[in-house]
Amino acid sequence: AxxxxxxxxxxxxxxxxxxxxxxxxxxxxxxxxxxxxxxxxxxxxxxxxxxxxxxxxxxxxxxxxxxxxxxxxxxxxxxxxxxRERASRAAAEYERARLHELFMHAPAHLVIFRGPQHVFELSNPLNSAMLGNPPHLLGLPARDVGPKEEAERVARILDHVYATGEPFVGREVSLKLPQLDGTLREFIFDVTYTPTHDTHGQVDGIAGFGFDVTDVVRARSRAERLARELSHNEEHLRLLAGASSFLATSLDDKATLRNVVRLAVPTLADWCLIDSALEDGTFQRMEVEHAATEPESLAEPLRSRTTYVSGLPKLAGTEPRHYGQPLFIEDFTDDVLPLFTDDPQRIALLKELRVRSLVVVPLVAGERSLGLLSFVTTHRSGRRYTSADLPFLQELANRAALSMENARLYREAREAVRLRDEFLSIASHEMKTPLTPLNLKLQALRRDMERHPGPVPRELVERYLDVGTRQLKKLAELVNDLLDVSRIAAGRLSLECVPMDLAELVRDVVTAYEGPAARSGSVLQLECADATMMGVWDRPRLEQVVVNLVDNAIKYGQGRPIQVRLETRDGKAALTVRDQGIGISEESLPRLFGRFERAVSDRHYGGLGLGLYITRTLVEAMGGKVRVESRLGQGSLFTVELPLPAPSADVAAPAP
Structure with missing residues (x-):
């Protein structure tokens, strides 16, 4: 022991x-x-x-x-x-807390889904706010969060990642998500979905990481749009500079129109058309140009007819002419075809043209409408006009109109110079006409005085004086016509309208011209429906009108009878002068009442070409109208209509 x-x-x-x-x-x-x-x-x-x-x-x-x-x-x-295990757990907990803090405050959208239903296990505040801060988000499946279509789209992506274990990387993915006020807002993300694995290497969830690049994408889009607009504007400026260069030097109407359409196609349009506005409100197609990609077979039908009904302001195609504003149709459909025409052939032509966009700009110079400039894009090219194109197209049209107006003014200036030279030649000849016989009579009078040492016989002197008086009267009439034209051009033609009897005036003129008519072999036949016809007119000027018409009838009547008739028509005084002389050609009728216009050769008939111009001006100044009906070789009928006072009005006869 x-x-x-x-x-x-x-x-x-x-x-x-x-x-x-x-x-x-x-x-x-x-x-x-x-x-x-x-x-x-x-x-x-x-x-x-x-x-x-x-x-x-x-x-x-x-x-x-x-x-x-x-x-x-x-x-x-x-x-x-x-x-060590305790320290590791402490470190892991610290790291977890730190990562959670980083996740919660990260400037990115972070989310963790768990399981095949993609249940929200983590969502940082930025991501939750993007989703509209739905209550009890954690624990909800991805399919139950957000608009149904968007949630299904995201869920399909997550299903693929979960099933295959392959990450998903998306650039500039668009999502429409609800906001606190109930509206949907579009977000654009760069997003990555990466699978997470358990201890056995099996996919047990998905980690999502995304950046909101909405502002970046929109800023880039704005920058690209501005760059395109800048490039577009630079191209437009180059075109305008080029257009200004050759339009400014072009003084030919047709060349100007050709230059405009060739400038527009194909840079600005697939088709470019120019319609000239006529005085009667209709249009005349002047130029048609098309891109090489467009069918040539459509060009001739477009040249031969306008696609706009003539002069009706209710139709869209004529709006620019009548209202001075461009017509812009961004998306041209069959629904708008009836606004342009009701002609089946024209509708078929427009359908075959396959118009996509249309801009019709008025050609205006000052307050004068010159026509329409049409720019067309078709579905063949896929181009389409926007409102941003309107200012440039309007500016191009303005410059084209200015060039057309300059060409017109240049043409009119040349025509004016030609007319001036022709007028000076005719005027000098016409003014020499009365001076020549006057000079001859004076020379004859001198010879007779030399043959008669004593007093010259009275009868001989009176005969010479009659001839001289007639020639001086002709000379005075020529000078008066020139003065009237000058007053009309300067806007200084004045009228002194007083109560007067038109019937009396017509009878006086016919009586005064019976002698000249007889010398030419004609007979003046007067028919007055009323003994008196009272009105308020300028007597001297109205006498000038009647004298011009009667004198022309005698001059061109070829010695045949001349009928002068005065009557009342539809509350107006109607004076007609009919001759059976040489008549007027059809092509001369539209310009007959123009200044210095003559329907006959000055070699056979004298005159300055001012009488009918002055007649028209005087009649219109007194509120009336004058017109002519004539055929070559069948005489002419001139009609003057003047307004009469209302039946209740009391127009007193002038005092004797």
Whole structure:
């Protein structure tokens, strides 16, 4: 029992002390065991039989010490592992908290879905706000958040990522999402969906990461749009500069129109048409140009007819002419065809043309409408006009109209110079006509005076004076006509309208011209339906009108009867003068009442070509109208209509 207690003490020393104290205690215990516990007791001599016991004692003590050392080492390692695990957990929790904080405050949209239903496990505030901050977002499947169509589109992407394990990377993905006020707002994202895996490597969720690039994309779109507009405007400026260059130097109407349509096609339009406005409100197609991609077979029908009904302001095609504003149809459809024409052939032509966009711009110079300039794009080219194109097309039309007006003014100036030269030639001849016989009569009078040394016979002098008086009267009439034309051109023609009897005036003129008519072989036949015809007119000027008509009838009547008739028609005074003379050609009728216009050769008939011009001006100034009906070789009928006072009006006859 004492030995066991001793052994226990040694083992305990090795257990508690470890290798160092254990070895020392074991070595000392060998001596103690040999001296106190092995026989013979108290003897330091070791017998061979005791060696086995000592070795066993030593081995057992070392074994106990070894167990202690290893156990202590294992405990230390275990404690170290536990400490490391605790530290790792603390670090992981810290990192998790830090990452969560980063996620929550990240300037990007972050979301984590879990499971095949893509349940929201995490959504940072930015992403939640984008979704409209729906309540209880976490735990909801992706298909239940947002508009149905958009949610399904996102869910299909997530299904693909979850099923294949392949990430999804989307650039500038558009999503329409609800806002707090219930409206939908479009967002544009760069988004990435990456699968997450469990410990077995299986996909268990999806992490989403996205940047809102809405402002960037819109800014880029604006920049691209502005760049396109800038390029577009630069091209327009180059075109305008080129147009101004050749339009400014073009003084020919037809060349100007050709230049305009060739400038527009194909840069600005697939088809370009110019219609000239006529005085009666109709249009005349002047030029047609088309791009090479357009069928040539349509060009001739477009040249031969206008696609606009003539002069009706209710129709869209004529609006620019009547209202001075461009007509713009961005998307030309069959629904608008009836606004342009009710002619089936024209409708078929427009359908075959396949118009996509149309701009019709009025050609206006000052307050004068020159016509219409039409720009057309077709479905063959796919081009379409927008409201941004209108200012440029209007400016081009304005410059074209200015060039056309300059060409017209140049043409009129040349015509005016030609008429001036022709007029000066005729005027000098006409003014010499009365002077020549006057000069001859004066020379004859001188010779007669030389032959009669005494007083010249009265009859001879009176005959010479009659001839001179007639020639001076002709000269005075020529001068008066020139003065009237000058007053009309300057706007200084004045009238002094007083109550007068037109029937009396006509009778006086017919009576005065019976002699000249008889000398030409004609007979004046007067027919007045009323003995008197009172009105308010300028008597001298009205007498000038009647004299011009009667004098022309005598001059061109070829010695045949001339009928002068005065009557009342529809509340107006109607004076007609009919001759049976040479008549007037059809092509000369429209210009007959123009200044310096003559329907006959000045070599056979004298005159300045001013009489009918002055007649028309005087009649219109008194509120009336004058017209002519004639055929070549069948005489002429001139009609003057003047307004009469209302039946209730009391027009007093002039005092004698």
């Amino acid at each position: 004492p030995f066991l207690a001793f052994f226990a003490a040694v083992a305990f020393a090795g257990w508690r002390g470890g290798w160092g104290p254990g070895l020392v205690a074991t070595a000392l215990s060998l001596v103690t065991v040999d001296y106190f516990f092995l026989s013979p007791l108290g003897d330091w001599v070791t017998h061979p039989g005791n060696l086995i016991a000592l070795v066993f004692f030593f081995a057992l003590s070392l074994f106990v010490t070894l167990l202690n050392v290893r156990l202590r080492r294992a405990n230390a390692e275990r404690a170290d592992l536990l400490e």
